[in-house]
Structure formats: C-alpha cells, structure tokens
Amino acid sequence: MLRENLTVAIEDYLKTIHELTLTDGRATTNRIAECLEVTPASVTGMIQRLASADPPLVAYHKHHGAKLTPDGERAALEVIRHHRLLETFLQQTLGYTWDEVHAEADRLEHVISEELEERIAQSLGNPTQDPHGEPIPNRELQLPEQSWVRLSDLAPGQRAAVQRVGSPTPELLRYLSSIGMVPTTGLAILDRSEFDDNLRIQIENQPEPVVLGLKVTQQVYVEVV
Amino acid sequence: MLRENLTVAIEDYLKTIHELTLTDGRATTNRIAECLEVTPASVTGMIQRLASADPPLVAYHKHHGAKLTPDGERAALEVIRHHRLLETFLQQTLGYTWDEVHAEADRLEHVISEELEERIAQSLGNPTQDPHGEPIPNRELQLPEQSWVRLSDLAPGQRAAVQRVGSPTPELLRYLSSIGMVPTTGLAILDRSEFDDNLRIQIENQPEPVVLGLKVTQQVYVEVV
DNA sequence: TGGGAAATTTAGTTTAGCCTAAATTATATT
DNA sequence: AATATAATTTAGGCTAAACTAAATTTCCCA
Ligand SMILES: [Mn+2]
Ligand SMILES: [Mn+2]
Ligand SMILES: [Mn+2]
Ligand SMILES: [Mn+2]
Numbered sequence: 001m002l003r004e005n006l007t008v009a010i011e012d013y014l015k016t017i018h019e020l021t022l023t024d025g026r027a028t029t030n031r032i033a034e035c036l037e038v039t040p041a042s043v044t045g046m047i048q049r050l051a052s053a054d055p056p057l058v059a060y061h062k063h064h065g066a067k068l069t070p071d072g073e074r075a076a077l078e079v080i081r082h083h084r085l086l087e088t089f090l091q092q093t094l095g096y097t098w099d100e101v102h103a104e105a106d107r108l109e110h111v112i113s114e115e116l117e118e119r120i121a122q123s124l125g126n127p128t129q130d131p132h133g134e135p136i137p138n139r140e141l142q143l144p145e146q147s148w149v150r151l152s153d154l155a156p157g158q159r160a161a162v163q164r165v166g167s168p169t170p171e172l173l174r175y176l177s178s179i180g181m182v183p184t185t186g187l188a189i190l191d192r193s194e195f196d197d198n199l200r201i202q203i204e205n206q207p208e209p210v211v212l213g214l215k216v217t218q219q220v221y222v223e224v225v
Numbered sequence: 226m227l228r229e230n231l232t233v234a235i236e237d238y239l240k241t242i243h244e245l246t247l248t249d250g251r252a253t254t255n256r257i258a259e260c261l262e263v264t265p266a267s268v269t270g271m272i273q274r275l276a277s278a279d280p281p282l283v284a285y286h287k288h289h290g291a292k293l294t295p296d297g298e299r300a301a302l303e304v305i306r307h308h309r310l311l312e313t314f315l316q317q318t319l320g321y322t323w324d325e326v327h328a329e330a331d332r333l334e335h336v337i338s339e340e341l342e343e344r345i346a347q348s349l350g351n352p353t354q355d356p357h358g359e360p361i362p363n364r365e366l367q368l369p370e371q372s373w374v375r376l377s378d379l380a381p382g383q384r385a386a387v388q389r390v391g392s393p394t395p396e397l398l399r400y401l402s403s404i405g406m407v408p409t410t411g412l413a414i415l416d417r418s419e420f421d422d423n424l425r426i427q428i429e430n431q432p433e434p435v436v437l438g439l440k441v442t443q444q445v446y447v448e449v450v
Numbered sequence: 451t452g453g454g455a456a457a458t459t460t461a462g463t464t465t466a467g468c469c470t471a472a473a474t475t476a477t478a479t480t
Numbered sequence: 481a482a483t484a485t486a487a488t489t490t491a492g493g494c495t496a497a498a499c500t501a502a503a504t505t506t507c508c509c510a
Contacts, residue, residue, distance in 0.1 A: 029458055042498055044459055094344045107336040116329055119319045254488055267468055269489055
C-alpha cells in the first residue's frame with residue numbers, strides 16, 4: 001500500500017497511533033477513538049483493515065490495541081513532516097500566530113505533494129522545529145531522540161528552557177503567549193504548593209512570577225539547564 | 226447547504242459545470258463526465274443529488290444537462306477563486322512554473338480556509354489573473370466580463386496580445402513557454418494556410434516567425450489591438 | 451479467585467460516490 | 481415518418497468510513 005492510496009482517514013489514524021505510542025507508550029482502541037472523535041467500534045474496524053492491508057500498516061492483537069509496522073511508521077512520519085512544515089510555513093511566511101496554524105495544517109497535510117513539501121522546506125531553510133517546538137522529521141523521516149521532562153515534574157530551585165507544548169489547543173497557546181512562555185524561553189521554579197501542585201515560576205523577561213496549575217504545567221515540556 | 230458541507234466531489238462538479246457553461250454555453254451529462262473522468266451514469270446521479278439539495282445547487286431537466294442556481298454559482302466561484310489564487314501563489318512565492326501549478330491547486334482548492342484564502346490574496350497584493358491569464362474572482366466573487374477571441378479566429382495582418390490559455394495541459398504550456406508565447410505577449414498574424422488553417426505568426430521579441438496548428442491556436446485567447 | 455466494570459469487538463445499518471449493464475429518450479438521416 | 485445512433489437515465493452493486501446496539505473479553509479488586 002503505497003502513499004498514493006492512503007486515504008485521509010487512514011493517514012489520521014496512523015498519525016494518532018504514532019503520537020499515542022510516544023506519549024502513552026501504547027495506542028489503545030479507546031484512546032484512538034477519543035483523539036479522532038469517533039466511536040471505539042469504528043476504530044476496531046479501521047485497525048483491522050490496516051492490519052490486513054498489503055503490506056500491513058499496523059500489527060493487531062485483539063483487545064490489545066495497535067502498533068505501527070515499519071511501513072505504517074514511515075507513512076505516519078510522512079504526514080507528521082507535512083503537518084509541522086505546514087505549521088511553520090503558515091507562521092513564517094503567511095503571518096499566522098501559533099494558535100491558528102494547527103487546524104489549517106491538519107487539512108493541508110493530506111493533500112500536498114512531495115514536490116510542495118520539498119519547496120516549503122527549502123523556502124524555510126529546512127527547519128527542525130515547528131511553532132510549538134515539536135521536532136520536524138527530516139527528509140529521511142528521522143526524528144531526533146526526545147528527552148522529555150514535564151514542567152510539572154520540576155522542583156523549586158530548578159532552572160529550565162521551554163522546549164515544546166503538547167496537545168496545543170488554541171486557548172492554551174494564547175494563554176502561554178500572554179504570559180511570555182514560548183519555546184526557548186528560560187524559567188526558574190520558585191516554589192510548589194502543598195496540595196494542588198501549583199508552581200510559582202519566574203519567566204525570563206517578565207516582571208512578575210506566575211502561578212500555574214497542573215492543567216498547564218503537564219502540557220509544557222522543558223529542558224533542564 | 227452551506228460551504229462547509231460541500232464535499233470535494235461536489236465542488237469539482239460545480240466548478241466543471243461553471244466552466245463548461247462558459248466555454249460550451251451549456252453543461253451536458255457527457256461533457257461533465259469527460260471533464261471529471263467519471264461515467265455519465267455517475268454524473269446523472271450527482272446532478273440529481275445537487276438538484277434536490279437544500280438549497281438546490283443546480284437546475285435539472287432530464288436529458289438536458291445542468292444549470293447552476295445562484296447558490297451553485299456562488300459555490301463554484303468560491304472554488305475557482307481558491308484555485309487561481311493558489312496557482313498564482315505557487316508560482317510567485319514558491320517558484321513553480323506555470324505548467325506545474327494546476328494539479329497541486331486542484332487538490333488544495335478544496336481544503337484551504339477563508340482565512341488562508343485571504344492571507345494568500347493579501348500576500349500577493351490581490352492579483353486579478355492567474356499564471357495562465359485566467360481572471361481571479363474578487364473577494365465578492367465577481368468576474369470581469371470576458372471578451373474572448375481565439376487566436377485561431379484572427380486574419381493575416383491582425384495584431385493582438387495574448388490574454389490567456391484555455392484547458393492548460395502541462396505539455397501545451399511548456400510548448401508555449403518555449404516559443405515565448407505567454408499572457409501579455411504581443412503578436413502579429415503573417416498568413417494562414419489554405420486547408421489546414423495553420424497560422425504563421427510573428428511573436429514579439431522572437432527572431433523567427435512560428436507556424437501553429439488549430440490544436441494550439443484554438444486554446445489561446447487573445448485581445449485584438 | 452470470582453464478579454463486575456471497563457474496554458473492546460461483532461453485527462447490522464447508513465451515506466457518499468463511484469461502477470457496469472440495460473433501458474430509455476432525443477436527434478439526425480433518409 | 482421510420483429508424484439508426486447518440487445521449488442520458490435507471491437499476492443494481494461495490495467500497496470506504498462512519499454509526500448504534502449487543503455481545504464478548506480483559507482486568508482489577510474484594
Ligand atoms: Mn488530518
Ligand atoms: Mn513527504
Ligand atoms: Mn479539485
Ligand atoms: Mn473563499
């Protein structure tokens with residue numbers, strides 16, 4: 001099953017399975033259903049089709065979720081490269097803000113040709129990160145190893161640089177912009193509240209510290225310095 | 226039936242019906258089928274769906290082809306604006322040549338948002354023509370009146386400027402580039418052959434005249450000067 | 451270790467959009 | 481006006497991708 005006969009639905013499933021495998025360690029039927037906003041029954045149907053495709057795109061064991069085959073992995077990375085290049089292009093070249101790029105890229109990613117992918121990459125100077133700090137697979141579809149530490153895992157006294165934002169909803173992104181917390185920004189943990197795990201954080205170049213709850217700090221990944 | 230629930234197939238049908246109506250004066254089942262490379266039976270099925278949509282997008286009289294309703298016309302122009310803006314953008318901003326832009330635009334036209342349409346238009350300075358010389362509907366979806374004269378209709382002695390190229394296949398476009406005949410180029414008819422209607426033409430800035438057959442001259446539209 | 455809740459799969463439908471083959475209608479020619 | 485040919489529609493079928501409802505399996509805990 002070459003790239004040409006992958007449908008939009010299939011590409012979305014592969015991308016979701018890839019991302020769930022990275023974040024959760026596995027991709028279960030119900031999690032996939034949640035991410036794609038379809039019913040679990042629909043996911044089972046699709047997983048079974050993907051597993052019996054030629055060549056198979058996922059390995060399927062009843063009641064135990066889906067795992068990408070090398071072919072499925074390659075197809076997923078291709079879509080992810082499209083997505084992240086598009087997000088970067090929309091921001092750099094067309095003046096979108098980082099909270100506006102996702103929905104547009106989510107549709108365009110399935111229809112751009114390899115030619116357009118390459119021209120976009122060239123015109124941007126082959127970027128390695130998208131606006132949310134996510135790494136862009138290179139031309140050979142390789143991703144750098146990611147060492148991920150959640151902001152929520154830091155202890156008072158630690159210093160770090162913002163790396164990327166996971167599940168970047170427009171609302172979260174606009175909020176982060178407003179407090180000056182974007183990829184590469186430096187920060188220092190001042191203290192942690194007893195019960196609710198709120199963090200008081202001093203953000204680089206900001207006059208006042210902010211207090212952030214888990215809803216925010218679990219979505220922000222950092223590099224400890 | 227708002228823009229949101231128009232499928233790719235529907236948009237392609239509406240666009241084709243619009244273009245056939247302009248070029249042939251009407252859109253028959255078989256011509257639509259040819260253009261879209263589907264069977265006539267499929268076209269009948271789709272026309273009937275479009276006619277009974279709410280609101281109807283075409284007027285349908287059995288055995289007499291389809292005519293766009295105002296709603297259908299609006300939807301068609303929306304897709305055509307997308308298509309021609311995209312072609313222009315691909316050429317101007319990403320360095321595509323005029324024979325490469327069509328296929329890419331044909332897929333992208335269905336998935337870009339109004340927001341992206343507007344940003345592309347802005348970044349290009351609201352162009353009024355695409356790379357093939359076709360007019361781009363403005364923001365209100367108005368098209369300028371077109372006075373079309375085919376190059377093949379000119380008589381020896383007449384002078385004209387190239388306006389646009391109809392049904393622009395990549396092969397035709399590459400050929401026209403190679404002889405220096407692109408929109409706005411000036412030319413003069415030297416003479417016409419007796420039986421085959423070949424035209425001998427002097428093209429502006431070219432050392433030698435060229436002889437072109439109907440296959441070419443019927444696809445090139447000009448403005449007599 | 452045996453239920454019960456949660457997760458997952460099966461079975462049966464639906465809709466869009468295409469197909470082929472056969473039937474029908476329009477048009478053109480004599 | 482009758483008939484041949486071309487254009488179009490009808491009938492029936494297929495695949496992709498979704499859904500709901502019911503059945504089944506897994507897993508966790510008392
Ligand atoms: Mn998508
Ligand atoms: Mn690619
Ligand atoms: Mn199209
Ligand atoms: Mn538009």
